[in-house]
Amino acid sequence: METKALQRIYTKIGQITKATCTLKATDVGYEELALVDGRPAQVVKIVGDNVTLQVFSGTEGIRTNAEVVFAGKPPTLKVGDELAGRFFNAFGDPIDGGPKIEGEEREIGGPSVNPVRRQQPSELIATGIAGIDLNNTLVTGQKIPFFADPDQPFNQVMAMVALRAEADKIILGGMGLTNDDYLFFKDIFENAGALHRIISFVNTTEDPPVERLLVPDMALTAAEYFAVDKKEKVLVLLTDMTLYADALSIVSNRMDQIPSKDSMPGSLYSDLARLYEKAVQFGDGGSITIIAVTTLSGGDITHAIPDNTGYITEGQLFLRRDTEIGKVIIDPFRSLSRLKQLVIGKKTRADHPQVMNAAIRLYADAANARTKLENGFDLTEYDKRTLDFAKEYSDKLLAIDVNIDTVEMLDTAWALFARYFSPEEVAVKKEFVEKYWK
Amino acid sequence: MSNEQENRTTGKVSGIIANLVIVQADGPFAQNEICYIIHNGVWLMAEVIKAQGGLAYVQVFESTRGLKPGSPVEFTGHMLEVSLGPGLLSRNYDGLLNDLDTMTGIFLKRGEYTATLNTKKKWDFTPIANPGDRVTAGDWLGEVDENSIAHRIMVPFKMEGSYTVESVSEAGQYFPDEPIARLRDENNEQFVVTMVQRWPVKKAIKAYRNKPRPFKLLETGVRIIDTLNPIVEGGTGFIPGPFGSGKTVMQQAISKQAEADIVVMAACGERANEVVELFKEFPELEDPWTGRKLMERTTIIANTSNMPVAAREASVYSAMTIAEYYRSMGHKVLMLADSTSRWAQALREMSNRMEELPGPDAFPMDLPAIVSNFYARAGYVVLNNGKTGSITFIGTVSPAGGNLKEPVTEATKKATRCFYALSQQRADSKRYPAIDPIDSYSKYLEYPELQKTLAETISPEWIGHVNRLKNIMIRGKEAAEQINILGDDSVSVDYHLTFWKSEIVDAVLLQQDAFDSIDARTPLQRQRYMVDLLLEIIDAPLSFDGFEEVQPFYKRIIDKLRQMNYSQFESEEFLAFRAELKEMVAERTGVEV
Secondary structure, three states, rough: OOOOOOOOOEOOEEEEOEEEEEEEOOOOOOOEEEEEEEEEEEEEEEEEEEEEEOOOOOOOOOOOOOEOOOOOOOEEEEEEHOOOOOOOOOOOEEEEOOOOOOOOEEOOOOOOEOOOOOOOOOOOEEEHHHHOOOOOOOOOEEEEEEEOOOOOOHHHHHHHHHHOOOOOOOEEEEEEEEEHHHHHHHHHHHHHOOOHHHEEEEEEEEOOOOHHOOOOOOHHHHHHHHHHOOOOOOEEEEEOOHHHHHHHHHHHHHHHEEEEEEHHHHHHHHHHHHHHOEEEOOOOOOEEEEEEEEEEOOOOOOOHHHHEEEEEEEHEEEEEOOOOEEEEEOOOOOOOOOHHHOOOOOOOOOOOHHHHHHHHHHEEEEEEHHHHOOOOOOHHHHHHHHHHHHHHHHHHEEEHHHHHHHHHHHHHHHHHHHOOOOHHOOOOOOOHHHHHOO | OOOOOOOEEEEEEEEEOOOOEEEEOOOOOOEEEEEEEEOEEEEEEEEEEEEOOEEEEEOOOOOOOOOOOOOOOEEEEEEEEEEEOOOOOOEOOOOOOOOOOHOOOOOOOOOOOOOOOOOOOOEEEEEEEOOOOOOOOEEEEEEEOOOOEEEEEOOOOOOOEEEEEEEEOEEEEEOOOOEEEEEEEEOOEEEEEEEOEEEEEEOOOOOEOOOOOOOOOOOOOOHHHHOOOOOOOOEEEEEOOOOOOOOOHHHHHHHHHHOOEEEEEEEEEOOOOHHHHHHHOOOOOOOOOOOOOOHHEEEEEEEEOOHHHHHHHHHHHHHHHHHHHHHHOEEEEEEEOHHHHHHHHHHHHHHHHHHOOOOHHOOOOOHHHHHHHHOOOOEEEOOOOOEEEEEEEEEOOOHHHHHHHHHHHHHHHOOOOOOOOOOOOHHOOOOOOOOOOOOOEEEEHHHHHHHHHHHHHHOOOOHHHHHHHHHHHHHHHHHHHHHHHOOOHHHOHHHHHHHHHHHHHHHHOOOOOOOOOOOOOOOOOHHHHHHHHHHHHHHOOOOOOOOOHHHHHHHHHHHHEEEEEEOOOOOOOOHHHHHHHHHHHHHHHHOOO
16 A cells, blocks of 8 residues: 655554554544554544544554554555456555556446346346256346355356356456465466456465455456446455455454354445445446355354345355265255346246256255155155166266356257156146157 | 524534444433534434433435544434425335435435425416415315326324415415415414425324224235224224235235225335335336326335445335325325334444443333324324325335244234234245234224124124134134044044135135235125135035045135136136036036026
8 A cells, every 4th residue: 555745643642452453533534544653554433533433454563552554545456457357455455576567546346327227138148057046046246155165166166157157357356265276266267368358456364364355346346447437347265255254254343242043243235335336237238246255164154144145145055975876066945146047048948947847846855755765765666767867867967077158058958858757747837848758 | 492593502423333323422412312513524314312411423325435533413402303295196216215216326325315306396276275264284274286196285194283274376386385364363474375384204294183993904915904803984904924924915915905095114124025026016016096007006114124224214104104194185005014024223323322221122111102192193083174184004014034922023012902923834835924813813803893893784684704814713723633633534524624624714714825816806795705605615515425535625615716716707717616626526416506
């Protein structure tokens, strides 16, 4: 962060807590940036002439007579085409050894799009993964997280989706990324020859956790530049939003706020929605699509973070290891893409919605049969067929290593139906049965 | 209420904590009074939520970024008010009734407020009242044609006491702010009435004679509601459900299909893309009742989740005020709010910033009172002129973690009469709409008033049928549990029959495809036909040699019945499936159905 002439400098800090310090100062704006003993900080509370600053890297070792310099502006990012191909930290400073960006300075976390200026998302994003394209089709302008336990390969799947998605720009917001994962993203983008359309804002586990709070806003401000000014299709990857929310709870706790469910701040919903709602489809072709990662604790989606996320995002992609086939699959029960209705059967073949639902219904029957089996009951002949179907369905369509187009996905599903069931058992519209039953 | 310009209170900002601002006031001000904070020439609207020793704690309806202590504040002397008049329909508003379409630019600019009503448009006015009539607040003076809906111009709700009509303008074209009537009060003071009036949104409009118990079914075309858990004109209901269980799809289906004159939709702290769907679809889709465009009867109030939190609270009140305004004209209004949990969360955020002692889950202690007062504004009313109007209000609730014991769900359950519990389990197995057939209820089914209308309008046996269907579902669930515990072959075939009978009801009546053009909406007449048919099949004395035969038979029956659901009512195709069913049952029983 640069400092400018004519700055107000204070040297008397009245109160220091683990994350904040409070001093008497005047003419300070809410959310203004400052440097406390050279460390970036932001105004979070003003009462009379008492100004409370949140120090991003913590207050260890700060003296009561440390120098406090106000920047006179909220956090900003310089935007321009030169952003492409570069890596930055949470403050928007380059970390790849390259030059600083010279461009228009924009406040991060800017205003919302007027809902009447939005367009209805209608462009399908093909990923080749049937668990996504067939059952949970993605659309530009959508916001959707992966719900996954920390040991699952969510970053790999996300990178794969990003590279196949045909976006003009991919913007990575990494929060609490391990150094290894950071290098993974760097390598995979480089190897795909895609680096020129990637921009990364990264806070690794080596950086102070509270700094993460700036990462999504930085990424989304860059995204708005390309989507609005350049009318580009922008894909934003945010990983891991659980670590972002954890940082929110640290700050709220240190500001003595009353926690609500799971020690999260009462404003968690609004805090997350403010970011996710930046996903948008504009009328002139520009769009921002957000794919995020929310790590779960033992698959628990009732925890405040996935729970609030689920209410904000347009569905979720749930990763699960299927022990029957020994692969990670996109769980058809817990996963959902709310915007798929806008494209399936319209941009894809007309039988898509019915085939999708029928397959999942039969897969649910298989789950019931498995419960019976576990409880030691005999299976009916139908039960046995559903189990065989489920295994093949999981392997050929749900596994994340599938890479085929939607027509092939639908044909595969029909072939499985015919192999294991009668048309009555599948119960889809007659016209489709007549056309596709093999 | 309205202070004079010169003695308005002013003040200065002295503290800022997110959207809570502390103002040092130099004079008196009221709780809930609206004030403006002037920041670099931009006026930011705010509402007083606490007064303490000359300090006003205000919640700002905008971002407070960059705001500095010392910024000037001007109080307005009134609470949050909105303009009511012709032209509210077909509009898209934010939570404070700013017209979103007349705003400039792609992004919402802080401090940009636009007019609720278009005062440049003339309306075709016809007088109703005559000189010499005695009138009170809410009485009809005349009407204009708003999208073929009779928009009554009323004595403003703020006018207390009774008045004599001195004159009413003759039929013709007038601007909304032109005088259309002159009234005189008992002290001989004259009042000029235009088509526009203002009303504070947090106060209920009570310009009606009485509020009797509701008695008429409000048809929604959603079978699990109309048949099993009916909502009534002037009734209240709520839809709680975990995310992904189909709350929004459910609400949108109701908003499109319900038999209402006016629909007010408050998208409260929800996804912007869902609101866009309404913006795009409603001007295109037809109202199944009138054949006109849906948008013509609809007002959309959008405070999406990224818009300022304080305005989210205001949005539900603004919506209810519009609903009350149209109810006073004698219309059937349907109001939907998605989701009231977001509104409760907005209350929680403010309560938290004011460092109030928290209630359960950090929500304010008075949350149940606020919720029940709000739902109480709905209802069926008899107006002063003997005509009737109603507000049917259905809210959604987004329970944290899908737990129906959380404070917002519990508070709402006490305040409403219909409970449409969406179940995660049903949603997971794609049984949509995922309304739990056993946990859900409509208290109105117990109303003798409704029972009487149902007997008259549908059939005398109807209530009996509905109770039987509910019973079939409960018994089916019990049978399924027994089968799961004991195993398929350890229970008698009767258990399998009981279970599969409930599966027929579930698959054919309860499940409904909201995305199929025919199945999405089932008129009451057709619901009755299908209920009769289902009960005939269920009652047929079928015999099976073993449990293995049960499932394949019922699967075939269900498949045919579903095909009927997808076919045009009483079409050739529909009747062909009906005939096939007849044969299938006859084969097993020798009984004709």
